[in-house]
Amino acid sequence: xxxxxxxxxxxxxxxxxxxxxxxxxxxxxxxxxxxxxxxxxxxxxxxxxxxxxxxxxxxxxxxxxxxxxxxxxxxxxxxxxxxxxxxxxxxxxxxxxxxxxxxxxxxxxxxxxxxxxxxxxxxxxxxxxxxxxxxxxxxxxxxxxxxxxxxxxxxxxxxxxxxxxxxxxxxxxxxxxxxxxxxxxxxxxxxxxxxxxxxxxxxxxxxxxxxxxxxxxxxxxxxxxxxxxxxxxxxxxxxxxxxxxxxxxxxxxxxxxxxxxxxxxxxxxxxxxxxxxxxxxxxxxxxx
Numbered sequence: 381x382x383x384x385x386x387x388x389x390x391x392x393x394x395x396x397x398x399x400x401x402x403x404x405x406x407x408x409x410x411x412x413x414x415x416x417x418x419x420x421x422x423x424x425x426x427x428x429x430x431x432x433x434x435x436x437x438x439x440x441x442x443x444x445x446x447x448x449x450x451x452x453x454x455x456x457x458x459x460x461x462x463x464x465x466x467x468x469x470x471x472x473x474x475x476x477x478x479x480x481x482x483x484x485x486x487x488x489x490x491x492x493x494x495x496x497x498x499x500x501x502x503x504x505x506x507x508x509x510x511x512x513x514x515x516x517x518x519x520x521x522x523x524x525x526x527x528x529x530x531x532x533x534x535x536x537x538x539x540x541x542x543x544x545x546x547x548x549x550x551x552x553x554x555x556x557x558x559x560x561x562x563x564x565x566x567x568x569x570x571x572x573x574x575x576x577x578x579x580x581x582x583x584x585x586x587x588x589x590x591x592x593x594x595x596x597x598x599x600x601x602x603x604x605x606x607x608x609x610x611x612x613x614x615x616x617x618x619x620x621x622x623x624x625x626x627x628x629x630x631x632x633x634x635x636x637x638x639x640x641x642x643x644x645x646x647x648x649x650x651x652x653x654x655x656x657x658x659x660x661x662x663x664x665x666x667x668x
Contacts, residue, residue: 405593407611413652420513420650420661423504426450427517428664436496436522440478444489447476459505459590469632477503479635484619484644485581488634496522499535499643505590512586514615515662516648535643538622542647545569545618550651553658557608563600566618576625583616610655617648
């Protein structure tokens with residue numbers, strides 16, 4: 381089957397349009413983008429340190445507690461602490477989402493001793509001086525981060541796919557392009573790699589708050605949707621599972637898992653669209 385046929389089948393499976401977040405789309409000034417970049421560099425530093433900490437024998441809660449200490453020391457404000465959407469059981473009383481193996485989104489940190497081969501997703505967002513940045517990465521516990529060098533490992537291949545999709549989405553985020561171009565670029569990587577894309581959750585705008593319009597789907601059609609303009613700040617976040625695009629929730633409503641129990645991966649950066657093209661505001665030493 382050609383890629384277009386794969387897109388047609390994927391769109392046919394869509395469960396509905398993503399919910400609107402109700403905020404107006406606000407273009408940021410260059411000075412405001414630099415303020416978001418300050419937050420983004422801190423977000424990147426935290427994810428880099430915690431990813432390095434994620435070794436066999438480490439408890440997931442050790443990562444949560446280290447993140448709390450770093451947030452406090454920096455004088456940042458967690459976007460997750462006391463977050464209370466309708467789907468969760470009570471407010472989220474942690475500063476980072478940590479999801480293991482089949483968990484991929486909204487991972488509620490809980491005691492779990494990491495073992496070699498665990499797939500760990502770290503998703504982190506904070507506000508500094510009123511400006512938010514958001515980023516996520518998935519790592520293989522006990523392995524180096526060069527997942528592209530292990531194409532025969534299903535988990536490494538999965539992680540690498542989301543990272544390459546993120547790069548493709550960023551490359552498509554140019555003035556005059558569209559949200560559909562970004563979704564097409566992300567989805568093309570997933571589909572060509574043999575993964576199915578869930579369209580219920582994707583990227584989003586951000587700035588003063590963690591979730592602003594527009595919704596940024598991980599599947600799209602070229603030339604469709606919002607026209608991209610300089611000053612637009614977005615979080616792009618491709619994620620998928622090895623075996624399915626269907627999801628289930630933990631009983632408490634937080635951690636989202638693959639419905640078939642297969643492992644998952646999630647890669648995310650905050651980016652700004654500028655006259656010169658896309659700029660990553662949460663850069664880390666690798667392309668994670």
